[in-house]
Amino acid sequence: MANLDKITEIEDLRRIAERKVPRMFYDYVDSGSWTQTTYRNNETDFDRIKLRQRVLVDMEGRSLSTTMAGEDVHMPVAIAPTGFTGMMWADGEIHAARAAEKFGVPFSLSTMSICSIEDVAENTEKPFWFQLYVMRDKEFMENLIKRAKAANCSALILTADLQVLGQRHKDIKNGLSAPPKPTIKNILNLMTKPQWCMNMLGTKRHSFGNIVGHAKGVGDLSSLSSWTAEQFDPGLSWDDVARIKDLWGGKIIIKGVMEPEDAIMAAKSGADAMVVSNHGGRQLDGAPSSIAAISDVVEAVKAESSDTEIWLDSGIRSGQDVLKAISLGAKGTMIGRSFLYGLGAHGEDGVRKALEIIYKELDITMAFCGHTDINTVTDDILIKGSYEYLKSGRPMLEPIRWG
Template sequence: MKYITTIADLREVHKRNVPKAFFDYVDRGSYSEDTLRANQADLQKLKFRQRILVDISKRDLSTTILGEKASLPLICAPVGSTGMQYGDGEIHACRAAQAAGIPYTLSTMSINSIEDVAENVEKPFWFQLYVMKDRGFIKELIQRAIAAKCSALVLTVDLQVIGQRHQDIKNGLSVPPKIYSLKNMIDFASKPSWLIGTLRAKRRNFGNIAGFVKDANDLESVSEWTASQFDTSLNWKDIEWIRSIWPGKLIVKGIHDVEDAREVLKTGAQAMVVSNHGGRQLDGAPSSISVLPGIVQAVGSDIEIMFDSGIRSGQDVMRALALGAKSCMIGRAYVHGLGAYGEAGVTKALDILAKELSVTMGLCGVNTIAEIDGHVLVK
């Protein structure tokens, strides 16, 4: 890995190591992918002010996230089906994040279950919740997260209707994968390390929903249940119900509008994530970085604001912090590392981001995360 220097390098190895259907699931977006591209393009438009002759010998990347110390202003975002990128992927990613001193968020639609991860890591992790029609299932999920001592609940609110991702349909994406199609058989056979690792893994289906579907190993049963369960009637009152069950810190993820940001304040949530689901939901929506300043101006003094969608470098992290975010969620960036080299790849991804952030801070003349604000950007 010594010649791996960027997240883009990890992405290329990930692409070679993992079957196309699962790589594309992480890498691609919805419809024409305009929002996916805008997320990165608009970050790149923000230019830094280079400063000189400032003592930058004591640079410190540590910060606090929801009152807890973190070595970096980063959080591993919830990513569904991570265990299909690398065997027991959620466990490996969580271990790497915790070793690096940052939070890890387990998705509702993970391969490894809440209990699988809790049994194999040393510290509490965050859990991400999709609210589904079966409220008994949701209540039990929250109770399982409490039993596993999850330290925060991330409520995703921008997936009431699933945005169509054309490439997933073209690839015939499924969990577990359909090995009986000729195209998949050829693709899987060309990825022996991935195939062996996946077959040896603890699970190859959605661990958190096992027991709620007649046969969690039957693709059609799982697909039909999942498709029927996303709740289009979800509204602000449902958050009150969730709060009545969940006693800990609540983060609302998927905020992209000032009016919605103001509504989040009324819920008593401790944080919100400015996010457009990485360009995987409403295509044609503006980039997350373009709406961040307005949301920060409206509610930033009243709630902790996290940023998501488009982060591919430590410089992107600094750009988001400069516009008012307190920390950033990364999804594709760490999953590219996971798909490339497993746990060591996630560690490499976090190391790349940390070094890029540190160097950029130095060249902009700042020593701490708290010093980063709009003055580091060209007006």
């Protein structure tokens, strides 16, 4: 087990991952679409929200335990579904799922994972969540749902914001593929990543385990890229949500909600939870940050008297970010890049470290803000006006104008 004592923040893990992971897979994680404006704002907008420090408050007996979609969680954080996870570290989904299981937070497996549903189920003990991309091939999609049921997945996450794929410049320039194509550029880069290469030599899982051998016409890697390019369904609608909910028969989470109108539709669809998310800034560049969007979504759902939980994803790099999301009405949060940096840096140990960092930051910040139970946190911890300025798009302080 690596000694990770000197790692104190998610940024430390990011820097290590950047050194260890092949460029195309690191760039896949650490970039957004088009100009990357939304990708950057997801992080920086959290910083613009200021906290109120309280003193002489009894800070003993603190608790971050709560529930997400009815499941007990050690803190209000779940690992988000991410594609190519097994390219950050060999068998990455398995390692991340184990770390989440031991820590007491939910793990979500992506349709576009390297390890299959069955791989993760065979190597973990507790149920995990499965994320579904709706494909044109309805038989394949329905079989995915059946496989998730057979693996005892406890919730289905329906990603609603990927009917068409946003243009991600770095992925195009890098020729992103799993495994990487044997070009001179890729070979030279891989030569500088010996640990990654050795780990990959020790596993048979090198491509999308949920797809290859399961989808019609996809028997090997040569046919995979053309299949995926054609399969995302641009015709996805709220009618499909009802059909998928019936097929699944269990808890369903709709991910990718940013506007009040869509939040109301998600609540009316019977979703157990919705995730305010802009796909980590990887879809519509120019959309607001998730943290800027959440309060309007919360108000819209509250007006409907809905029990649908609201979570937040995109931009969380610290426990303080989690606390700010909770204060604005989120019942839970999801982390993507934060755990992927940990995975790329040190595998399962790195994911555990990322969760520990977020937990400690969340715990201490909550105490400084005068609360001992995460379930009692409200927007009373925020400096009044700092969030309103963020939503308005105006700078927090007007420039000083001299005589």
